[in-house]
Amino acid sequence: MTATAGVVATFIARAGISNMEAFATFALVAMGAELISVRLPNGATASALMVPVIAAVYALGVGGTYWAGALVAAFGGLYLPDLRGARFDRVIFNSAMLLLAGTGAAAVFAVLDPAAHPSVPAFLFATVPAGLVFLGLNVALLVPMLALDQGRPAREFLASLSPFHAQYIPFAIIGTGLGWVYLVTGPLIIPLAVAPVLVARQTFRSYLALRDAHEQTLRTLVRTLERKDPYTAGHVERVATYARYIGEELGLSEIRQERLRYAALMHDVGKLVVSNHLLRKPDRLTAEEYERVRLHEAVSVELLRRIDFLRPIATSASPRYARYDARGPTDPIEPYVIVVADAYDAMTSTRPYRRALPQPVAFSELRRHAGTQFHPACVEALIRALDRREERHGLGHEEQVVVFDTEPPVRGPGSAGLGDLAPNAPPRVPERHA
Amino acid sequence: MSTTHISVSPARRVSDPGAPRLRADVSLVLALAALVAVTVALTTTGDWGRVAALGAALVVGELLVVELMDETTLPLSLMVLVPLVAEAGLAPTLLATAGATGAAAILARHASLRSWASTVGARTTTAAAAWAVFWGADRLLRGGGGLAASALPATAAAASLLALVLAERRLRRAGSFHGARGHGAFFAVAASGVLTAIGSAGVDGRGGMGLWALVVFAVPALSARWAFGRLHAIRRTYDQTIDVLSVVPEMGGRARPGHSRRVAELCVDTGRMLGLSAPALEDLERAALLHALGSVTFDDHDPPGTSRGPREVAGATVGVLADEERLSRPAGLVAGMAGEPVTLTDEELLAARVLRAAASFEEVAGGDPSRARLALATTIELGGSARPSGRPSAQDGTDRRVVAALARVVTRRALVSHRG
Known part of the structure; x- marks a missing residue:
């Protein structure tokens, strides 16, 4: 790749750079853009490099050659900390990769040639595909390298990068605007054009930091729950995973998936007010104890309602409220998703009062109560998602084996969930664990 | 155990705003x-x-x-x-x-x-x-x-x-x-x-x-609007999540009603008096709201409130904090309050001390102004006993400064409430 980039660079240098001042300005901006790039959780960086590259392709292309702009992209690889740390292999890789990506963008401009009949729509028409090509080449060259470097499948990187892709197209448009006003006013305009991008970058960084802090708070909640009730270790996170599977099958949007995840991680928050000995009790609960344990669902719903983002789906925390046959016409589907995920995990995990059920039994129980207790679409979505992934849970497939003080019965009281733990309760399906 | 004081009502259906509007x-x-x-x-x-x-x-x-x-x-x-x-x-x-x-x-x-x-x-x-x-x-x-x-x-x-x-x-x-x-x-x-x-x-x-x-x-x-929108949304969700977690010890009978909120208010006022920056005050407030969360893991035969000091409660909270290499700033403050070995900046160290002093004070005062004097005395004593083996250190000055600021905040409040 480096060799190809070298050939391309030579070719561009021979073609000549018409406007040396513009070239130098945008090259500096490119270096600056990389210097202030934001590190994403997956190790890649998000930067505004697209702005100077597109601006340069445009500004140098008018009365010169678009290809010179591609050379500006290579300056993005001159990352100062890498230079200072003498990590020249990275500098060379990044410069070469960015040069090739920039060449792709320049190629789009060369084909469409908006400078032939200069007008803003003509330039915008070239900008968007050029930005996409730049981005596509950048990702296509970077992801395999990241995957090799960190020994993880490329798919993971692509999946975690995707939400951040959308913001690059605005960068391309800003680049065009910057190129245009640069030709009119000269380098004086650069600070003014860079300012909004800097502000957006700072804000985005704060956003990432807060999101991280929020994630930690949720993990703290999960850990507290597990400290109180060690027998349900991993439960909350598994429910979040199953809920994600169902959400994906149902084609929920990114923001609804995020809400679903938060609700899944928080659905048991009310358990924190239940005393430890009740949560860990291996015997049949008395009627009064049973009511006290069940109260946690109402508490959870009440607490979830206090979070604006989760309020529309606060009933996620209670299978009593989120019964399919009692649903309203405008109810969102998320609470039903979580109830199905929750019931499935309750059935396929070993609890103090009974062993895990085999997966086929859990599936048939879910199907048997689809349409009354459970949302049929959610049930089928979960089964489909698990089958496709060939995931097996339940008896014989449990990930975490908990050591119990008294060995849980294979079947018996509570073999069908908490409902049976109440005295004189009619046999019923697992509605919920304790 | 007093389980909870919230009422249980059937779920109100919440629908998304309709398209016609x-x-x-x-x-x-x-x-x-x-x-x-x-x-x-x-x-x-x-x-x-x-x-x-x-x-x-x-x-x-x-x-x-x-x-x-x-x-x-x-x-x-x-x-x-x-x-x-x-x-x-x-x-x-x-x-x-x-x-x-x-x-x-x-x-x-x-x-x-x-x-x-x-x-x-x-x-x-x-x-x-x-x-x-x-x-x-x-x-x-x-x-x-x-x-x-x-x-x-x-x-x-x-x-x-x-x-x-x-x-x-x-x-x-x-x-x-x-x-x-x-x-x-x-x-x-x-x-x-x-x-x-x-x-x-x-x-x-x-x-x-x-x-x-x-x-x-x-x-x-x-783009800036989009970025600010995302930031605003996550911030609200984060703060509301912390609010929810702050009331859990109270609902479970592990803290007096309003305890975490009162500690948070004391912390913010004291921290402001000591010149903490706005972001540091935000983190301090969040840390104060979270500091008692760990108390819900205590076993039931423990009588609420009295037998566990704020430091022990904070210690239990540290036990459930995500054990990442890099704690969030509020989590770091709780760890600092509990005396855990965490690396804190000078400002964070000061904030952690404020949190410890405010929690000690609130533990005794319990929101009752008539107990403020006793609570202050206890807090000052606690500051002294925290000193390792009688050796004078830079910490003493800080603790004195923190307690003095706390005392001023408390006194000012007492004056205001008398006048009011």
Whole structure:
């Protein structure tokens, strides 16, 4: 790749750079853009490099050659900390990769040639595909390298990068605007054009930091729950995973998936007010104890309602409220998703009062109560998602084996969930664990 | 065990806002935008089509607001003001601004006529200030003659943007606007406005892209709005999550009602007195709200409140904090409070001490002003006993400073409540 980039660079240098001042300005901006790039959780960086590259392709292309702009992209690889740390292999890789990506963008401009009949729509028409090509080449060259470097499948990187892709197209448009006003006013305009991008970058960084802090708070909640009730270790996170599977099958949007995840991680928050000995009790609960344990669902719903983002789906925390046959016409589907995920995990995990059920039994129980207790679409979505992934849970497939003080019965009281733990309760399906 | 004091009611169904209302809103906005546009166009002598479009953009900009961290908002219409003052005269600018702000205020369902009138008044004043500075700067620069032609509009526009920001800030209530974070948004929106003004008219009639400038340079402002929106949303969710977790120990009978909230308020007041920065105060407040969470893991035979000191409670909380290599800042403060070996900056160390002192105080005072004196005495004693093996250290000075500040906060509150 480096060799190809070298050939391309030579070719561009021979073609000549018409406007040396513009070239130098945008090259500096490119270096600056990389210097202030934001590190994403997956190790890649998000930067505004697209702005100077597109601006340069445009500004140098008018009365010169678009290809010179591609050379500006290579300056993005001159990352100062890498230079200072003498990590020249990275500098060379990044410069070469960015040069090739920039060449792709320049190629789009060369084909469409908006400078032939200069007008803003003509330039915008070239900008968007050029930005996409730049981005596509950048990702296509970077992801395999990241995957090799960190020994993880490329798919993971692509999946975690995707939400951040959308913001690059605005960068391309800003680049065009910057190129245009640069030709009119000269380098004086650069600070003014860079300012909004800097502000957006700072804000985005704060956003990432807060999101991280929020994630930690949720993990703290999960850990507290597990400290109180060690027998349900991993439960909350598994429910979040199953809920994600169902959400994906149902084609929920990114923001609804995020809400679903938060609700899944928080659905048991009310358990924190239940005393430890009740949560860990291996015997049949008395009627009064049973009511006290069940109260946690109402508490959870009440607490979830206090979070604006989760309020529309606060009933996620209670299978009593989120019964399919009692649903309203405008109810969102998320609470039903979580109830199905929750019931499935309750059935396929070993609890103090009974062993895990085999997966086929859990599936048939879910199907048997689809349409009354459970949302049929959610049930089928979960089964489909698990089958496709060939995931097996339940008896014989449990990930975490908990050591119990008294060995849980294979079947018996509570073999069908908490409902049976109440005295004189009619046999019923697992509605919920304790 | 007193299980909980919240009432259990059947779930109220919450539905998403319906599409019909949205459609009505959109048509209303478009109608108003057209109305403002036509009015402005008819009262101006310049390129009326362009000015009309700017008037319409003003209405849309009034409705597209950047949500700032302090719950105030910044409308993107400020961005349209700069090109508008550059192209139209004073009268059309004022008319358009008043019309657009008024229309948008109606749409945004302002609570009272008074708040409606104050919004319209504030924005119109801002527009007038921007206009005055723009034309003043333009005349001055042209008369001086020293500047390059290309620098003229940029400088004039920049001056008008400065006036705009200053005017808008003055018109806001003092104290409701927290420095640095809001400045960024103002700057992004106003800089986009200057770019629009230059891009739209060009320099000396050369290189103007006309109304396309509005489309192209709205992009950075909209990106900033998007970023601020995401930030605002996650911040609210994060803070509300912490609020929820802060009441759990109380609901489980592990802390007195209102304990975490009172500690948080004491922490913020004391921290402010000690000169902690705004972000540090935010982290301190969150840490205070979270510090007692670990108490819910205690076994039931423990009587609530009395037998466990704040440090032990914080220790239990540290036990459930995510054991990442890198703790979030509030988590780090709780760890610091519990005396865990964590690396803290000087400011964080001070915040952790404030948290420890406030929690000790609240543990004894329990929200009862008559116990404040006893609680302070206990807190001072605790500060002394925290000293390792009687050796004097830099910590002593800090702890004395913290306790002194706490005492001042408590005394001031007592005075206020007596007077009240």
